[in-house]
Amino acid sequence: MDRFSKEILVDNESRLFVFTRMENMNGVKFFITSKDEKQKPISFSLSRAAENRWKLNPGSLRWLYAIESQLSDAIRDTRLN
Numbered sequence: 001m002d003r004f005s006k007e008i009l010v011d012n013e014s015r016l017f018v019f020t021r022m023e024n025m026n027g028v029k030f031f032i033t034s035k036d037e038k039q040k041p042i043s044f045s046l047s048r049a050a051e052n053r054w055k056l057n058p059g060s061l062r063w064l065y066a067i068e069s070q071l072s073d074a075i076r077d078t079r080l081n
Contacts (some may be wrong), residue, residue, distance in 0.1 A: 002042065006074040008067055013037070030075055035037065036061075047070055 002021040007014045017034045027079040029047045036042050044064060054072040056064055064071075 004074075005080050008070050008074070010063070012036070012081075017071065017074070018056055019078075029057075032071065036063075046075065052076060 005018045007016050007017075007022055013041040015034055017032050020031045020033075020058065022029055027048060029045050031043065031045050033041065033043045042061065044060045045057045046068075047057055054075050055076055056068050056071075
C-alpha cells in the first residue's frame with residue numbers, strides 16, 4: 001500500500017488530499033481522504049479507467065467531479081500505479 005498527498009485548488013481554496021493505493025482481485029484503486037469546505041472529513045475512491053486515467057466511483061460528492069482530472073493527474077504524476 002503506497003501513500004502520498006497533494007494540495008489541489010477547490011473553489012479558490014487549497015485543500016490537502018491524501019491518496020492511498022489499494023490493490024485486490026478487482027484491480028488497483030485509490031482511496032482518498034480530505035476535508036470539505038466546512039472542514040468535515042470526507043473519503044472517496046478513484047478507479048483506473050482507459051488510457052491510464054482515473055475516474056471517481058459512482059456516488060461521489062458532486063463537487064469532486066469538477067476536480068476529477070486534477071485528482072487523476074496527481075495519481076499519474078506519482079507513478080505509483
